[in-house]
Amino acid sequence: MTLAAPWMLLGLLAMIPLVLLHTRVPRIDRTPFPAMRLLMDVARAERQRTRLHDNILLLLRLAIIAGVCMAMSRPSISVWRPGGVRSGPAIGLVIVLDTSISMGVRETGQKSVFEQAKEMATKEIDRLRPTDMVTVITAGMPATPLLERLTVDKGELLSRLQRVSVGAGRIDDAAALERAVSLLGTADVDTREILYITDMVGRAGPDLSRIPQDMEVKILSLEEPPASVDNVAIKDVVVTVTGTDAVTTGDTFISAFIVNYGSTRVSGLDVVLHIEEEEVGRGKVTVPPRQTVEKRFHHRFSRRGYHVGQVRIGDDILKTDNVRHFGTEITAGINVLIISGDYRPGSHLSESFYLEKALSTSVAGQVPISSRVTDMETGGALSLDRYDGVFLLAPDRPPDALCHALEAYLAQGGGLLVAPGNKQTSFGCLEALLPREVLSDAIADGDLQIKSLERSHPVFDVFDEDMTGLENMTIERYLHVKPSTAPPVRPLITLTNGMPLLLEGTVSGGRVLLFMTSMDRDWSDAPIRPGYLPLVQRTAHYLADSLSVFQLHQVTAGEPVSITPEMQVEELVVVSPDGTRTRVPSQTASPDEETGLKYTRTQVPGVYRVWGKTKDASAMVELTTATFVVNPAVDETDISKKWDMASPTSLVQFRSYKPEKGWLPIWSYLLMSVLALLFVEGGLSCWRMRRA
Amino acid sequence: MVVHRDSEQQLLDAVAQLTIEVRHAVTGLQGGTHRSPVVGPSVEFSEHNRYHPGDDVRNIDWKALARTDRYYIKAHEKEASLSCLLLLDCSGSMAYTGTGADYSKLAYARVLLGAIAHILLRQGDSVGLLAFADDRKMYVPPRRNPGHLATLLAQMQSVDCKESTGTGFSDALSTAARVVGHNGFVVMASDMWTADSQVEMWLGGMAARAHNIALFHVLCPDELHLPFSGTVHFDGMEGEGGMSMRPLLIRDAYMRAVEAERHRWRSLAARFAFSYIDAVTDEVPASVLTRLVRHVKRQRKNR
Numbered sequence: 001m002t003l004a005a006p007w008m009l010l011g012l013l014a015m016i017p018l019v020l021l022h023t024r025v026p027r028i029d030r031t032p033f034p035a036m037r038l039l040m041d042v043a044r045a046e047r048q049r050t051r052l053h054d055n056i057l058l059l060l061r062l063a064i065i066a067g068v069c070m071a072m073s074r075p076s077i078s079v080w081r082p083g084g085v086r087s088g089p090a091i092g093l094v095i096v097l098d099t100s101i102s103m104g105v106r107e108t109g110q111k112s113v114f115e116q117a118k119e120m121a122t123k124e125i126d127r128l129r130p131t132d133m134v135t136v137i138t139a140g141m142p143a144t145p146l147l148e149r150l151t152v153d154k155g156e157l158l159s160r161l162q163r164v165s166v167g168a169g170r171i172d173d174a175a176a177l178e179r180a181v182s183l184l185g186t187a188d189v190d191t192r193e194i195l196y197i198t199d200m201v202g203r204a205g206p207d208l209s210r211i212p213q214d215m216e217v218k219i220l221s222l223e224e225p226p227a228s229v230d231n232v233a234i235k236d237v238v239v240t241v242t243g244t245d246a247v248t249t250g251d252t253f254i255s256a257f258i259v260n261y262g263s264t265r266v267s268g269l270d271v272v273l274h275i276e277e278e279e280v281g282r283g284k285v286t287v288p289p290r291q292t293v294e295k296r297f298h299h300r301f302s303r304r305g306y307h308v309g310q311v312r313i314g315d316d317i318l319k320t321d322n323v324r325h326f327g328t329e330i331t332a333g334i335n336v337l338i339i340s341g342d343y344r345p346g347s348h349l350s351e352s353f354y355l356e357k358a359l360s361t362s363v364a365g366q367v368p369i370s371s372r373v374t375d376m377e378t379g380g381a382l383s384l385d386r387y388d389g390v391f392l393l394a395p396d397r398p399p400d401a402l403c404h405a406l407e408a409y410l411a412q413g414g415g416l417l418v419a420p421g422n423k424q425t426s427f428g429c430l431e432a433l434l435p436r437e438v439l440s441d442a443i444a445d446g447d448l449q450i451k452s453l454e455r456s457h458p459v460f461d462v463f464d465e466d467m468t469g470l471e472n473m474t475i476e477r478y479l480h481v482k483p484s485t486a487p488p489v490r491p492l493i494t495l496t497n498g499m500p501l502l503l504e505g506t507v508s509g510g511r512v513l514l515f516m517t518s519m520d521r522d523w524s525d526a527p528i529r530p531g532y533l534p535l536v537q538r539t540a541h542y543l544a545d546s547l548s549v550f551q552l553h554q555v556t557a558g559e560p561v562s563i564t565p566e567m568q569v570e571e572l573v574v575v576s577p578d579g580t581r582t583r584v585p586s587q588t589a590s591p592d593e594e595t596g597l598k599y600t601r602t603q604v605p606g607v608y609r610v611w612g613k614t615k616d617a618s619a620m621v622e623l624t625t626a627t628f629v630v631n632p633a634v635d636e637t638d639i640s641k642k643w644d645m646a647s648p649t650s651l652v653q654f655r656s657y658k659p660e661k662g663w664l665p666i667w668s669y670l671l672m673s674v675l676a677l678l679f680v681e682g683g684l685s686c687w688r689m690r691r692a
Numbered sequence: 693m694v695v696h697r698d699s700e701q702q703l704l705d706a707v708a709q710l711t712i713e714v715r716h717a718v719t720g721l722q723g724g725t726h727r728s729p730v731v732g733p734s735v736e737f738s739e740h741n742r743y744h745p746g747d748d749v750r751n752i753d754w755k756a757l758a759r760t761d762r763y764y765i766k767a768h769e770k771e772a773s774l775s776c777l778l779l780l781d782c783s784g785s786m787a788y789t790g791t792g793a794d795y796s797k798l799a800y801a802r803v804l805l806g807a808i809a810h811i812l813l814r815q816g817d818s819v820g821l822l823a824f825a826d827d828r829k830m831y832v833p834p835r836r837n838p839g840h841l842a843t844l845l846a847q848m849q850s851v852d853c854k855e856s857t858g859t860g861f862s863d864a865l866s867t868a869a870r871v872v873g874h875n876g877f878v879v880m881a882s883d884m885w886t887a888d889s890q891v892e893m894w895l896g897g898m899a900a901r902a903h904n905i906a907l908f909h910v911l912c913p914d915e916l917h918l919p920f921s922g923t924v925h926f927d928g929m930e931g932e933g934g935m936s937m938r939p940l941l942i943r944d945a946y947m948r949a950v951e952a953e954r955h956r957w958r959s960l961a962a963r964f965a966f967s968y969i970d971a972v973t974d975e976v977p978a979s980v981l982t983r984l985v986r987h988v989k990r991q992r993k994n995r
Contacts, residue, residue: 028922028923028924028925028936029925030926030927030934031920031924031925031926031927032788032926032927032928032929033788033914033926033927033928033929034784034785034786034788034797034883034885034912034915034929035785035883035885035915035950036885036926036927036928036930036932036933036935037885037928038885038946038950039918039926039935039937040928040932040935042942042945042946042949043935043937043942045945046941046942046945050938050941050942688941
């Protein structure tokens with residue numbers, strides 16, 4: 001033991017007067033007393049007890065003086081600690097611990113990277129002195145401090161650290177560092193330090209430019225990282241229907257996209273498909289290095305409704321990304337009727353040729369569309385109620401029966417799209433059903449193109465912001481309609497000359513879209529443009545009022561999800577895959593809200609089921625449309641990909657934790673002991689006084 | 693004789709109004725106000741006896757003769773005077789005044805015994821005084837003449853406590869038993885600090901022989917509560933020696949011991965049916981006297 005201020009031990013001299021005070025015979029007055037014999041008997045009987053109390057009090061007081069003097073002399077004892085004991089003024093330390101998915105790498109028979117990182121954090125905390133303050137922030141998404149303030153209570157912090165486990169999400173070091181700076185800013189310490197323990201796997205390193213100058217940042221990486229970086233992950237699972245009528249039979253393709261991040265070929269990798277926790281398919285794949293392969297399963301769902309499942313591959317050094325969950329809804333498809341005024345079955349010259357092909361193309365994640373093409377006479381005789389939407393192409397002088405049938409169809413809430421044909425002369429009785437009066441067909445003065453789309457309309461939800469696939473579409477002829485700004489009519493696509501290309505209006509209670517040019521290549525080159533297929537498919541969904549998604553909402557682990565229930569609920573409960581029930585704050589959730597309710601506890605991969613209770617219902621019901629799936633952040637599982645950053649690399653340290661001798665100051669322990677002794681002494685004295 | 697001015701009037705009132713009637717019948721030759729075991733001339737009717745020749749015909753109950761046609765003699769209870777001896781403890785401890793009282797225990801005892809003497813002499817009883825410490829200090833034989841009160845008070849005033857002197861209880865009690873005779877009245881005022889089992893035997897024996905006994909246990913408030921702080925060296929007042937101590941640390945135990953001592957005398961008095969009266973010097977003497985008179989009356993009724 002060494003003393004930094006040994007002269008403080010002179011304070012021990014204060015013990016001498018205390019001892020003298022205790023042992024001296026006090027100068028007292030003599031007092032005669034009549035009941036002396038009784039008094040002497042009592043005094044003799046009590047003498048042993050009072051002497052014991054006196055001696056205990058004397059020892060306590062001597063110990064308090066000795067403790068204070070020893071503490072003021074600032075003693076240190078020699079200890080052996082991994083990495084040695086810190087020196088210098090008291091520090092405030094925030095350990096940022098990477099808990100992202102890549103930290104779960106574990107080689108056979110070895111500790112995982114995360115376990116090694118936790119040991120490093122523990123050793124760093126052990127190196128601190130009693131007056132140093134510390135806390136730990138987990139940097140996996142979302143960044144969370146284990147203690148909301150810096151503390152000298154290392155025991156509590158270590159206890160919490162032991163309970164931390166590696167996550168399945170991305171790293172959020174920006175938020176973690178911001179939190180660390182905030183916590184250090186409020187700590188009353190001389191030196192501030194951030195220690196970032198990470199495997200340095202990810203797309204980019206941390207942005208250290210916002211760390212204040214008075215805070216030191218050290219990045220601590222593993223001294224012995226995993227020898228192998230070969231990792232195979234399931235990147236995505238996609239469910240597609242096998243054909244237009246597949247929706248009724250439930251036939252689907254379930255494709256798992258498996259990526260090999262390693263440098264060696266992976267052969268005979270087991271791939272297993274589970275639906276509703278039952279194995280329904282198994283196969284093997286070979287994945288070349290640095291490539292992605294698709295393993296496709298054919299599965300027939302026996303019933304309609306929501307289904308959940310998972311695809312698994314064989315274990316490797318990172319197990320978390322070897323499972324991917326998915327959910328899908330098997331629904332009845334959309335039936336649309338195409339009525340063509342120039343119907344020529346099988347001919348590419350038919351008005352309906354391109355439209356029919358576009359509608360029948362299956363698109364992953366979308367409710368499939370089945371279509372039937374007929375002429376105007378037959379269409380007027382059909383019962384339109386069986387169809388979710390009607391496309392009326394080239395309706396030159398339509399029969400009255402068709403107009404009456406369409407009017408009745410619209411009155412029941414049906415959807416209708418009208419597009420002119422090459423030989424269009426008059427809309428006849430159909431004029432009353434159009435959203436705007438058609439004046440004439442105009443020949444474009446030069447090649448007209450699309451100027452803008454009404455982005456807020458659901459038809460354009462799937463279109464990319466920058467590239468719609470309709471940019472280069474050229475219009476040669478189009479219908480000229482009577483100008484009007486009446487509210488019921490809304491232009492959805494506008495041409496470069498300011499004229500509308502697609503108009504929407506409400507007629508007889510139904511939705512009517514008027515396409516100003518032909519749906520084939522007679523008046524424009526729309527059918528050969530990439531945006532044609534999504535445009536007609538989304539239009540069909542809009543007419544059928546069926547824009548709901550086909551696959552369940554996918555969320556990356558750790559990221560918040562917005563839950564929008566399909567009905568107004570009073571109470572909402574989310575059941576996570578591990579069975580944990582979380583009550584979402586009991587605010588009334590409206591399906592009209594854009595943001596919905598925010599749920600943040602998405603750390604565990606799997607299917608999250610949502611239950612809700614409406615105002616009138618007595619029990620909770622499952623809200624299947626709000627069910628969502630949480631999957632690992634596979635974009636951070638390429639463990640061969642380290643940070644691509646220049647400057648912080650100089651901060652990276654590989655610290656050795658071999659035991660080293662260091663001097664640990666113990667004056668704070670002594671002061672705490674003195675406080676405890678003072679407490680005991682005060683209690684004993686009070687007890688004696690009260691007894692007296 | 694020292695009496696606190698506030699209690700002077702109460703004491704005079706009490707002395708003027710109170711009478712003492714002892715529990716046991718007394719056998720004095722002189723007539724008085726107390727019951728006597730012998731039948732004799734008195735106004736107090738006792739019983740009827742058959743007439744025998746030679747009986748005084750003045751005692752024939754003529755009304756009974758008219759009713760029963762038989763001769764009966766009316767017998768009357770003889771009333772005798774009481775012989776009382778006042779025992780005054782003059783040991784060293786009785787000189788203690790303390791911090792909470794105005795006068796010493798001896799002075800307080802003088803007041804009590806003086807008042808008793810006044811009441812008894814007014815009733816026609818004879819009263820004597822024995823002041824004792826280690827040995828007999830003063831003895832005044834019982835007299836009943838009216839001028840005897842002044843003698844008693846003067847003698848009581850003249851005795852004083854001598855430091856480091858003990859208490860000769862046995863000698864005093866044996867003298868009292870001999871002086872007052874059978875069924876006499878013994879009143880003792882003492883702090884009883886040195887009274888041992890011998891004293892208990894004496895008191896028990898006298899009570900068993902139908903002596904009327906009253907014991908004033910005279911104590912100072914300091915003796916009850918030990919109101920001292922710091923370190924104090926106490927000196928015994930009856931030659932017990934001295935000791936230094938911190939009274940705060942033993943106060944509880946001391947008070948429990950004092951209470952046990954008082955309980956011992958209270959139990960003895962209850963067992964042998966004599967009067968035990970707590971007399972703390974901060975109490976008005978009149979109330980102590982009243983308690984004595986009530987206690988004696990209650991004993992007489994319960995007899």
